Amino acid sequence: MAGILLVFGTTNGHTAKIASRMSETLRESGQEVTVVNAAAQPPSPTGYDAVLVVASVHAGYFQKEVTRWVRQHAESLNALPSAFISVCLGILQKEAAVQEEIRGINDRFLLGCGWRPGRMLTVAGALTYTKYNLVTRWMMRTIVARAGGDTDVSRDYEYTDWAELKAFCEAFAKGLVSAPQSAVVLEQSGPRSPDRLRSMMGRRDVPAAESRQPDQPGGPGWSRSTLLDSGRDPVAREPRQLQP
Numbered sequence: 001m002a003g004i005l006l007v008f009g010t011t012n013g014h015t016a017k018i019a020s021r022m023s024e025t026l027r028e029s030g031q032e033v034t035v036v037n038a039a040a041q042p043p044s045p046t047g048y049d050a051v052l053v054v055a056s057v058h059a060g061y062f063q064k065e066v067t068r069w070v071r072q073h074a075e076s077l078n079a080l081p082s083a084f085i086s087v088c089l090g091i092l093q094k095e096a097a098v099q100e101e102i103r104g105i106n107d108r109f110l111l112g113c114g115w116r117p118g119r120m121l122t123v124a125g126a127l128t129y130t131k132y133n134l135v136t137r138w139m140m141r142t143i144v145a146r147a148g149g150d151t152d153v154s155r156d157y158e159y160t161d162w163a164e165l166k167a168f169c170e171a172f173a174k175g176l177v178s179a180p181q182s183a184v185v186l187e188q189s190g191p192r193s194p195d196r197l198r199s200m201m202g203r204r205d206v207p208a209a210e211s212r213q214p215d216q217p218g219g220p221g222w223s224r225s226t227l228l229d230s231g232r233d234p235v236a237r238e239p240r241q242l243q244p
Helices: 014-028 064-072 074-078 096-113 134-146 162-178 194-200
Strands: 004-008 033-037 050-056 082-087 119-123
Touching (some): 004 014, 050 162, 064 074, 064 096, 082 162, 096 119
Parallel strands (some): 004 033, 082 119
């Protein structure tokens, strides 16, 4: 067994589309790729050359299947070249406070699971109004309207920067060919120590990553930044050190 294992979690289908596009780019770069939905019990990463994990934020948390799998295989993931792609509409928002909150969501997930990916990218997802139930559609439209976003619930909206995602995957594949590296870093700007993370989360001890995933906006962990985050750099930033 060899090549790249790409594990994804999806709620309304858009993250599955992102995973598919990523696999296409990686194969075009000469890599063998195995794509597995986290809900379908992915295999152990042991035996693969590298691992990519893609998950989307819903009410402040990633899919519980992704969280469970990453936590279970954290030791193996830390021994391999790996990357995490966080999908969140919040990346479109430009308030510094919202940007910090999204970083906190990503950091809480990684620290709670014990995973230290070598690369990380946050990309915007989609507003899938036509796939939401009546309550979710109304709540999402209300929140998006306050932020000046798209509110026609008769259609869906894609916000993913496909060019940015393609460049990220090409760089990851190139790194495997030129100089594979074990995972030790995150790419969000600004150093952040474990003490800083604990302070930011308002508690002294970093808990295990939450495995629950609220189905509806307004549930535990819900906040405006679940949808709309801060601005982003067009190119992935240099990773920053993160100690376990």
